[in-house]
Amino acid sequence: MVDGEVQVLKKMGWNRSCWLAILLQFFLLAQCAVHRRQRIHKNSTSDDENYYPPVQLHLLEDHVVLDNGILNVTLSTPGGMITGIEYNGIDNLLEYEYKENNRGYWDLVWSKPDHQADVFDKLEGTDVYVITEEDNQVELSFVRTWDSSSDTGLPLNIDKRFVMLRGCSGFYSYAIFERLEGWPDVNISQGRIVFKLQHNLFQYMAVSDDRQRIMPTTHDREKGLVLDYPEAVFLTNPDNSFLRGEVDDKYQYSSDNKDSRVHGWICTDPATGFWVITPSNEFKTGGPVKQDLTSHAGPISLSMFFSTHYAGLPLIIEFRDGEPWKKVFGPVYMYLNSVLPDEDPLTLWADAKEQMLLETEKWPYDFPLSDDFPYADQRGTVTGRLLVRDNYINERLITANGAYIGLAPSGDPGFWQRENKGYQFWTESNALGYFVIKNIRAGNYSLYAWVPGFIGDYKYNIQITVLPGSKIRLRTLVYDPPRNGPTLWEIDIPDRTASEFFVPDPNPMLMNQLYVSQPDKFRQYGLWDRYTDLYPEDLVYTIESSIYQTDWYFAHVNRKVDNKTYVPTTWKIVFDLTYVDELSNYTLQLALASANEAELQVRINDETTEVPHFTTGLIGRDNAIARHGIHGLYWLYSVDVPGSLLVTSTNTIFLTQSRGLSPWRGIMYDYIRLEGPSSNNQTQKHK
Known part of the structure; x- marks a missing residue:
């Protein structure tokens, strides 16, 4: 952090009048600290869970509240909009000045092929179902089913899920999107979850170890000067004078999928963190180096599942001739953390990274109750070794050190970076070219690779069929990169x-x-x-x-x-x-x-x-x-x-x-x- 930002944090200060409430909250978290990151089993009755209050579901007239004693989350019914998140003595981490459908929500951007105007759809549900209500877990489903007789609206069945587990300092969300055979043509260009946090609380953003800082608010941007395009704003009169004269643009904080596992915001008073954790990229489109948005001024945090950003038209999901489709996006984890008033709020970032690693280790999760989400024992593994043959460099085969190797739906070499309907599973080879691809959903795939230091794309010439529980060991694979001479x-x-x-x-x-x-x-x-x-x-x-x-x-x-x-x-x-x-x-x-x-x-x-x-x-x-x-x-x-x-x-x-x-x-x-x-x-x- 630069000296200017340190001074800004000191000026922001902490309100010590909240100290007692924060201490009580910290005591509860500390009591659970040894156990909170352990896997929560759906029907477990272990003594460990006595450390935590049970998860409760409160049904109100037009809302539902998930409460596990650490935080509670309020959702509108039957729409499934996230209207409130209460944690660490803060009544609502989300911006309460916004309408209830504009605080936390899923959305899609879609259009009809013969009418290119985009439709911004917040996927408001029409029915809500309690999938499970137990002491250890509550899972809710907000559903919207397309009426095939109307031929209007987005021809997609929507099932948004929200999960709260006992002892977890956060909540999970995932969705199942489905088209049935014969449904109308449609283009879908973007899918995500959006969280708009309180602008007067969350002013420090962290995307990576070296990309974190005090950020402008939406109001600061509204007072600024728009530059060559609306996203880029010159800050002329921000509330925080430290930011005056800077350019803010949400695209300055984009990341590759492979580097975008955790990002979010820190509030310094009371010291509170809000983080979006993506434990797997299997449901994202475009492969590991597809770039997308993360968090940006607002304060806003996003979980981007797919978009045309940094790719363009090839990543528009096009459905034609009644093509059926079903895909599960997520779960992703919205993690909340806090520290005592006399501790450095920036340590919340280190804790969020640790939590991200723990969530990644637990993938695939064992708690989602949709039949469309396979657990670990229903998935497969592919192992092998990749070598490179380039006789103009070395007469012997060269180990593919640090190669990106993945399974994706079948296509030409390099198709994976334009693929947008299926699942992808990627890993990196070790120094000797060996690789292990884990937790693969059952299905038919092509194996793709590209090797830093060599041009072109590799594709294994045999389709790979992964069955539940299968362990496939491939022979040594050899990539011949394009070359015609020395x-x-x-x-x-x-x-x-x-x-x-x-x-x-x-x-x-x-x-x-x-x-x-x-x-x-x-x-x-x-x-x-x-x-x-x-x-x-x-x-x-x-x-x-x-x-x-x-x-x-x-x-x-x-x-x-x-x-x-x-x-x-x-x-x-x-x-x-x-x-x-x-x-x-x-x-x-x-x-x-x-x-x-x-x-x-x-x-x-x-x-x-x-x-x-x-x-x-x-x-x-x-x-x-x-x-x-x-x-x-x-x-x-x-x-x-x-x-x-x-x-x-x-x-x-x-x-x-x-x-x-x-x-x-x-x-x-x-x-x-x-x-x-x-x-x-x-x-x-x-x-």
């Missing part, structure tokens, strides 16, 4: 991001102080215009003398001519060849980390030719440049380069992003490599 030169290392390239300092008038000294300063606002500031002439990269960490801009963007005009740019790669085989083909490997309404054209040694040697055509809608991401969807192109286009001396490859008009049209490169001919009797040399 490396003549390369730029960067392949890892599917542009993070190793040069990221500039932001405009000093448009900064988020959090990222001034952070390695991920690509999250700063307005970096698309910094290219124009820093490169009065377009980028030129000379092999052997240029350094990609300082000389290759992280995003190939358009040049700003005036406040409204952006024009395409052409980058040059200059290299020498001491020998050229004019009768053979060379290969230019272009790995892209992101593309947004872009077209990459390649010309060889002649910038003026009207028809490029190669073009990607119009690609991408991931919008990662505008949304401060260092990657979106991955693209790979292997471009044939006839030797007749090269010369024995200095050569230039011209890379043109030909689509102008917008500051956010552009691409991010992951890795570029020029390969010589594959003939073994040709010796390629380069300077």
